Every structure is written in structure tokens, then in C-alpha cells.
Amino acid sequence: MLIMIVLFTDYGQGSPYVAQIKAVLHQHLKRPVIIDLMHEAPVHQPMLSSYLLAAWSSSFESGSVFLAVVDPDVGDRKQRAAVVVADGKWFVGPDNGLLNMVASQARKVRWWDIHWRPKDLSNTFHGRDLYARLVCKLIAREPLPGAEEVPVTARLKPFWEAQLPQVLFIDRFGNAMTGLDFSRADQNQTLIIENSGQRLSYARTFSSVPPGKGFWYGNSSGKVEIAVNRGHAAEKLNLHLGDHVRFSQ
Amino acid sequence: MLIMIVLFTDYGQGSPYVAQIKAVLHQHLKRPVIIDLMHEAPVHQPMLSSYLLAAWSSSFESGSVFLAVVDPDVGDRKQRAAVVVADGKWFVGPDNGLLNMVASQARKVRWWDIHWRPKDLSNTFHGRDLYARLVCKLIAREPLPGAEEVPVTARLKPFWEAQLPQVLFIDRFGNAMTGLDFSRADQNQTLIIENSGQRLSYARTFSSVPPGKGFWYGNSSGKVEIAVNRGHAAEKLNLHLGDHVRFSQ
Amino acid sequence: MLIMIVLFTDYGQGSPYVAQIKAVLHQHLKRPVIIDLMHEAPVHQPMLSSYLLAAWSSSFESGSVFLAVVDPDVGDRKQRAAVVVADGKWFVGPDNGLLNMVASQARKVRWWDIHWRPKDLSNTFHGRDLYARLVCKLIAREPLPGAEEVPVTARLKPFWEAQLPQVLFIDRFGNAMTGLDFSRADQNQTLIIENSGQRLSYARTFSSVPPGKGFWYGNSSGKVEIAVNRGHAAEKLNLHLGDHVRFSQ
Numbered sequence: 001m002l003i004m005i006v007l008f009t010d011y012g013q014g015s016p017y018v019a020q021i022k023a024v025l026h027q028h029l030k031r032p033v034i035i036d037l038m039h040e041a042p043v044h045q046p047m048l049s050s051y052l053l054a055a056w057s058s059s060f061e062s063g064s065v066f067l068a069v070v071d072p073d074v075g076d077r078k079q080r081a082a083v084v085v086a087d088g089k090w091f092v093g094p095d096n097g098l099l100n101m102v103a104s105q106a107r108k109v110r111w112w113d114i115h116w117r118p119k120d121l122s123n124t125f126h127g128r129d130l131y132a133r134l135v136c137k138l139i140a141r142e143p144l145p146g147a148e149e150v151p152v153t154a155r156l157k158p159f160w161e162a163q164l165p166q167v168l169f170i171d172r173f174g175n176a177m178t179g180l181d182f183s184r185a186d187q188n189q190t191l192i193i194e195n196s197g198q199r200l201s202y203a204r205t206f207s208s209v210p211p212g213k214g215f216w217y218g219n220s221s222g223k224v225e226i227a228v229n230r231g232h233a234a235e236k237l238n239l240h241l242g243d244h245v246r247f248s249q
Numbered sequence: 250m251l252i253m254i255v256l257f258t259d260y261g262q263g264s265p266y267v268a269q270i271k272a273v274l275h276q277h278l279k280r281p282v283i284i285d286l287m288h289e290a291p292v293h294q295p296m297l298s299s300y301l302l303a304a305w306s307s308s309f310e311s312g313s314v315f316l317a318v319v320d321p322d323v324g325d326r327k328q329r330a331a332v333v334v335a336d337g338k339w340f341v342g343p344d345n346g347l348l349n350m351v352a353s354q355a356r357k358v359r360w361w362d363i364h365w366r367p368k369d370l371s372n373t374f375h376g377r378d379l380y381a382r383l384v385c386k387l388i389a390r391e392p393l394p395g396a397e398e399v400p401v402t403a404r405l406k407p408f409w410e411a412q413l414p415q416v417l418f419i420d421r422f423g424n425a426m427t428g429l430d431f432s433r434a435d436q437n438q439t440l441i442i443e444n445s446g447q448r449l450s451y452a453r454t455f456s457s458v459p460p461g462k463g464f465w466y467g468n469s470s471g472k473v474e475i476a477v478n479r480g481h482a483a484e485k486l487n488l489h490l491g492d493h494v495r496f497s498q
Numbered sequence: 499m500l501i502m503i504v505l506f507t508d509y510g511q512g513s514p515y516v517a518q519i520k521a522v523l524h525q526h527l528k529r530p531v532i533i534d535l536m537h538e539a540p541v542h543q544p545m546l547s548s549y550l551l552a553a554w555s556s557s558f559e560s561g562s563v564f565l566a567v568v569d570p571d572v573g574d575r576k577q578r579a580a581v582v583v584a585d586g587k588w589f590v591g592p593d594n595g596l597l598n599m600v601a602s603q604a605r606k607v608r609w610w611d612i613h614w615r616p617k618d619l620s621n622t623f624h625g626r627d628l629y630a631r632l633v634c635k636l637i638a639r640e641p642l643p644g645a646e647e648v649p650v651t652a653r654l655k656p657f658w659e660a661q662l663p664q665v666l667f668i669d670r671f672g673n674a675m676t677g678l679d680f681s682r683a684d685q686n687q688t689l690i691i692e693n694s695g696q697r698l699s700y701a702r703t704f705s706s707v708p709p710g711k712g713f714w715y716g717n718s719s720g721k722v723e724i725a726v727n728r729g730h731a732a733e734k735l736n737l738h739l740g741d742h743v744r745f746s747q
């Protein structure tokens with residue numbers, strides 16, 4: 001199988017910035033396989049994005065290379081760039097927390113600071129000018145310029161818990177994915193939405209409950225997700241990115 | 250020419266679900282050619298989507314394989330999966346009406362129920378776990394597991410008429426495509442929008458009428474479409490998905 | 499390196515029209531490399547789009563082929579089609595001003611009127627039926643049917659100045675790109691937003707100013723751009739496409 005390059009950014013779907021990154025990949029690699037995983041990551045929110053990246057990257061095979069950019073500190077020269085390999089998957093992006101959850105959840109992980117700065121690095125578009133070129137070097141098995149391996153523990157700051165009781169993502173149907181692992185959830189428990197106090201019971205899937213009824217379930221990425229059968233949960237339950245939830249008896 | 254895999258869903262443009270389907274295709278096939286036809290199909294509306302799929306799939310060549318998912322009954326274990334070949338084009342998706350118009354409009358059509366359920370089938374993401382893998386098997390010319398050919402007539406339920414006098418799709422320009430065939434329309438007739446009673450005459454194309462004027466015409470997919478020259482027809486004429494229209498003298 | 503086909507349209511991100519163009523490219527070419535640069539160009543505004551195309555096409559390598567469509571005169575039989583080569587990059591699209599800035603900014607440029615009209619040309623979808631096929635012929639190095647070379651100066655009408663003091667594009671972050679070249683801007687000058695009279699100073703990049711502060715800078719495509727550190731400039735400064743700006747002491 002060919003190596004997949006997987007893009008995860010907050011640039012916006014259809015952004016010309018994504019196109020410019022793809023142009024760099026095509027200029028340096030022969031027929032790269034590029035998959036747009038997400039370009040609507042929470043704007044300038046590395047923490048929420050870090051959990052999303054960890055959840056969704058689990059669908060991809062070992063050897064895949066992820067270019068991840070969610071960066072509120074645009075152009076900050078003090079910010080470190082990072083290359084991380086976590087259970088055989090490679091991640092390239094800013095060292096601002098975005099790569100922390102893939103690193104902290106992996107069994108085997110290595111982390112490199114990247115001190116290299118290309119001469120023609122722009123002030124604002126490190127995705128194109130730095131990270132995309134690092135991806136090319138990884139795929140071409142060239143040495144990473146200015147790479148210094150560091151202990152992972154030195155970089156997992158801030159340290160975030162594996163379970164994040166917040167809404168990470170709302171899809172087109174209105175389903176709200178949380179940062180809680182379904183494998184650790186107790187199906188007898190009630191999920192409470194903190195803002196509104198609304199309480200939801202577990203159901204196996206949509207068609208297990210009547211139309212219009214809200215419930216929680218284990219989604220296809222292994223996370224606890226809130227939905228309404230044949231309805232738009234985010235509208236009906238007034239859910240937004242970052243909203244807090246908790247389990248209760 | 251290489252076989253094209255054409256994706257038609259209501260997952261939302263830029264959805265991570267689309268990315269996960271593409272990952273499956275790339276994992277099982279060597280350099281698949283994948284085209285995103287539509288990911289903003291009418292949410293959970295197999296009927297409107299069925300007419301859209303039939304209209305747009307006509308642009309693709311024989312041999313193309315369509316993965317189509319618009320499914321309000323998410324996770325329903327009683328729902329059948331289907332593989333259909335209609336005039337040489339292949340369609341994989343749920344048996345909920347979505348594939349009915351491509352089947353009923355074809356001269357030659359065969360239909361298979363798919364009883365196979367992969368062991369790791371998730372409760373909610375059959376697009377990735379079932380339909381994408383069936384597409385891989387079709388492309389690789391492997392036998393379809395658990396396939397039972399059935400008479401097409403047994404599956405065209407509900408049976409929908411070839412002509413659907415409703416708005417199927419509104420594009421970025423505000424043009425509103427209907428489910429009526431242009432080849433059956435009489436250019437001397439007036440198209441009436443049921444809700445508002447507004448009446449539109451035929452014109453060959455946009456530049457045939459003055460700026461700001463509404464008209465109906467035959468669009469590039471062979472359907473009757475409503476437009477306003479240099480204007481946004483849906484806003485100006487207050488059109489929405491599913492709105493009813495009819496021809497009159 | 500393989501030749502890149504770069505798509506630039508106002509069809510809308512995720513439009514089925516884009517898919518149909520890609521189908522044509524795949525039907526006539528073996529494994530074309532296609533990049534979606536922009537499908538949300540200013541609707542029916544060839545002038546603003548022309549500056550965007552010129553700015554963004556600079557990221558692509560010589561030999562790239564651009565299919566560009568922004569066309570308010572849909573279906574006008576009097577409109578000319580054009581093929582332009584500007585400093586080694588090829589552009590195919592309507593002769594309505596859209597290609598003027600790439601032509602006028604190039605050192606070496608040639609321009610062909612295309613009189614060819616395919617027999618099955620639809621009235622409204624020249625992107626699929628005419629321009630995409632011209633792209634295929636360029637890539638396949640086939641002669642362009644009905645091509646007549648004309649003096650470039652005869653086609654640069656309307657003639658637009660190299661510097662356009664207007665907002666061309668607003669990205670997902672709210673940053674507003676103008677049609678002014680950064681290389682010609684004086685960093686000691688203040689940028690004034692005409693509508694509101696708001697005044698902005700230069701800064702090197704986002705992290706050079708406090709959160710919430712507006713500034714202007716040179717963006718990654720060499721243009722003057724307006725931004726707010728960790729804020730949405732378009733909302734905060736009430737900016738819209740086409741808004742006028744000017745430099746002042």
C-alpha cells in the first residue's frame with residue numbers, strides 16, 4: 001500500500017491554503033496520495049483539535065503521515081515545530097499541544113524538535129513553507145534537517161487527561177462527538193449536559209430510539225457521541241463546541 | 250480508462266466520514282480514482298437524493314462505481330444493503346429508495362441484496378464499514394459476499410414516477426434544479442411555482458433574458474431548472490428544497 | 499514532475515459541477531493531477547477573481563494548467579473563449595477579464611482566441627463542455643481546435659491597474675487579502691479602510707501585536723492583508739469583499 005498523507009487543519013474547507021500545500025507535495029513527490037481528513041478543525045483551538053486528531057487518526061494505517069496545523073500563534077518565531085511518530089504513524093505540525101493526544105495515547109512514541117527554518121519561510125504560512133516540506137522529506141526518507149530528538153515527557157505540556165468531557169465536533173447531522181472513550185463508559189449511566197442539565201440515556205444506535213429522542217452512544221471512532229434519532233441534536237439540545245458533559249448514575 | 254469511484258452522500262462537504270471512506274478505498278485498492286460528486290445531498294431524504302443521483306450519474310461513463318449513502322435509518326439492522334448495475338454503471342448503498350431512480354430509468358438493470366455484514370461493522374457507519382468494502386470488491390472483481398440477486402421490480406418500492414415536479418437542488422448561484430426532464434417539457438408552457446403562484450417562461454439560457462428576470466431552461470444534466478439572469482433565483486423567488494412546481498398553458 | 503491541472507471557479511466548494519469537470523479530465527487523460535485551488539471565487543465577478551487568480555497562481559510551477567471559470571454571461575454565444583500562456587503557465591477560460599491580470603503581470607505572454615465549439619456544447623456549462631476539453635488537449639499536446647493567436651494588448655480590455663486597493667478575499671480566520679502588492683507598500687504608512695475610516699499600522703505578523711489588535715502585513719502570496727491577532731478581522735473591522743482601502747502617511 002502507498003503511504004497516505006493526511007491533512008488536518010483549521011484553514012477551512014476549500015481553502016486556497018490547502019491547495020498551496022498540495023502543490024508543494026506534488027512538486028516534491030511523485031503522485032502522492034493525499035486525503036483531506038479535516039479542514040474545519042476548531043479555529044485556533046489546539047486542545048480540542050488534539051483530541052479530534054487522536055480520535056480520527058486511529059482509522060488510518062501505520063505508516064500514514066499526518067500534516068496537522070491549528071495554530072493561534074501565527075508567525076511566532078519562538079514556537080517549535082515537531083515531528084512525532086506514534087505507534088507507527090507520523091505527525092508533523094506545531095508544538096503547541098496539537099500533537100499531544102496522539103503522543104500521550106500511543107504505546108510507542110518518539111518526538112523530534114525541528115530547528116530547521118527554510119530560507120524562504122513566510123511569516124504566516126508555515127503549513128506550506130515548513131510542515132509540507134517536512135512531510136516530503138519523511139515520505140522521501142530523507143534526513144530531517146535540524147531535527148533533535150527529545151524526551152516525549154518534556155513536550156507533553158500542557159498535559160491533558162485522556163478523557164475530555166467536552167463536545168469536540170458537531171457533524172452535518174447535528175451529532176455531537178465528545179472526548180470521552182466509549183470503551184470506558186458505563187451504558188447504565190446517564191450523560192448530563194452541564195449547561196442545560198439535560199439528561200440522556202444510552203442507546204445502541206439511532207433506530208433503537210423513537211424519532212425525535214435524544215441519546216448517547218458509541219460512535220464509529222470509539223467516542224461517546226450525543227444524537228437525536230432523525231433530528232439535529234446540536235440544535236435540539238443547544239450544543240456547541242467545547243460544551244461540558246458528565247456521566248451520572 | 251481507469252474505473253472511477255464516485256461518492257454521493259449527505260455527510261457534508263469536508264466531512265471526516267468521507268476521509269475515512271477514502272482511507273478504506275486506498276487501503277484495499279492501488280491508486281483508486283475517486284471523485285466527490287456530492288456530499289451535501291438532502292439530509293436523510295432518500296427520495297430527493299435518488300432523483301439527483303440519477304440525473305448526475307448520467308455524466309459518468311459505463312463501468313463507474315457509485316458509493317451512495319443517504320440514510321435516515323442509521324444503524325437499522327433490518328435494512329438491506331444493495332448492489333445495482335444499471336446500464337453498465339454500478340451502485341452500492343442502502344436499499345431505502347436511494348437507488349430506485351437509477352434502477353427504474355435504466356434499460357438494463359440487475360439488483361443484488363447483500364446479506365454480508367463484516368464482523369467489525371459499526372452501528373452507525375455503514376458507508377465506511379460495509380459499502381466502501383463492497384466497492385473495493387467490485388473494483389477488484391472479487392465475488393460479492395452474501396449477494397443474492399432479486400427481481401428489480403421487487404425492490405422498486407416505493408415506486409416513484411420518472412418526473413418529479415419538485416426542487417431537487419439549489420446551487421451556489423441560486424439556480425433551482427427540478428426533477429422534470431427537459432426533453433419532455435414544452436417550451437411554450439409556463440412553469441408555475443406552487444407556493445407563490447409565480448409564473449416563469451422558457452428561455453434558452455441566462456443571457457437570453459434581461460438581468461434580474463426569472464425563467465426556466467434545460468440545464469446541463471437534462472433537467473428543467475429555474476434561474477434568474479445575474480440574480481439568485483432561490484432568494485428572489487423564495488425557493489427551497491422540495492418545493493413543488495407544475496407546467497401550465 | 500507531472501503537470502498539475504488547477505481548478506479556479508465560482509461554482510461553490512463541493513459543487514457537482516466540479517465533479518463533472520473532473521470526470522471529463524479523467525475520461526480523456528490518464529491519472530491527471532488535479533488541484534482544487536478555489537471554488538468560492540467571488541460569484542460572477544471576473545475582476546476581483548482575476549486579481550485572486552494572478553496572486554495565487556504564482557505559487558504553482560511553470561507548466562501548470564489552470565482551468566478558470568467565473569462567468570456572469572452564462573451561455574452568451576458572443577463570448578470568446580481564451581487560452582493564455584503567461585510565463586510558462588497555461589490558463590483556459592472565458593475572455594471576460596478573468597485572465598487579464600495573469601496576462602498583464604507576466605513578462606512573456608501569448609493569447610489565443612478559441613473559436614471551436616464542440617457539437618454537444620450545453621448552453622450553460624462551458625466549464626465541462628469546452629474549457630475542460632481544451633485543458634485535455636493542452637495536456638495531451640494535441641493542437642487546439644479553432645485557435646487564433648491574437649495580440650495580447652487587443653484582449654486586455656478592460657485594462658485594470660496592477661494595484662487594486664480593494665478586499666479580494668476573506669479567509670476562514672477573517673483575514674482580508676487586498677489587491678495591493680506588499681513589495682510596493684511602505685511599512686511606515688497607515689492603511690485606511692474607506693467605509694469606516696479605521697486606520698491600521700503595519701506589523702510583521704500576528705504575534706507581533708497584542709491579541710485583539712488589527713494591523714496590516716504582507717501575506718504569504720505577496721499581498722497586503724488585514725488581520726487581527728487572535729481575532730476575526732472581517733467581523734471586527736466590518737470588512738466585505740470589494741471594500742476599498744488606501745494608504746496614507
